[in-house]
Amino acid sequence: IxxxxxxxxxxxxxxxxxxxxxxxxxxxxxxxxxxGVDMRSINHYSFNRNSTTFKVIYGTPSxxxxxxxxxxxxxxxxxxxxxxxxxxVLISYAVPELGPNSRFNITVIDxxxxxxxxxxxxxxxxQNQIKWRRTGNEPGGIYVIRLKAGKYSKVSxxxxxx
Numbered sequence: 001i002x003x004x005x006x007x008x009x010x011x012x013x014x015x016x017x018x019x020x021x022x023x024x025x026x027x028x029x030x031x032x033x034x035x036g037v038d039m040r041s042i043n044h045y046s047f048n049r050n051s052t053t054f055k056v057i058y059g060t061p062s063x064x065x066x067x068x069x070x071x072x073x074x075x076x077x078x079x080x081x082x083x084x085x086x087x088x089v090l091i092s093y094a095v096p097e098l099g100p101n102s103r104f105n106i107t108v109i110d111x112x113x114x115x116x117x118x119x120x121x122x123x124x125x126x127q128n129q130i131k132w133r134r135t136g137n138e139p140g141g142i143y144v145i146r147l148k149a150g151k152y153s154k155v156s157x158x159x160x161x162x
Contacts, residue, residue, distance in 0.1 A: 026040050092128070117134075
């Protein structure tokens, strides 16, 4: 992507009303973030200008999965952020091929360094999501979400509102 714009965030948009009935899958793949967007169900993708290369992947589910190769552990998004008092938080992440029976964990840590929530998972490579079903007793503040698998580790921040 090259642009004369100075904005740090950019957006691709497309009209997906004429993509037809469900059939072969159609994804926009961000090579930098290793993130895929289902172009049939979503009509836009916002990205930081650090994302420099993209590809469109079209085909059977197995072909698309094979074309979206994850080389690194990616903590893609935490939504909503900030989160309200009683809102659950959806954590999206991508896992590279780590070998059979690979385990990893997601931990939420409060501002005092205490574990508030943790899940150990055994998930296949590729894009995944997990929902943190909050108790509602977590005080407002900044929290850290840590995703760890083998030698890989990623963190993101989450703001909880009172």
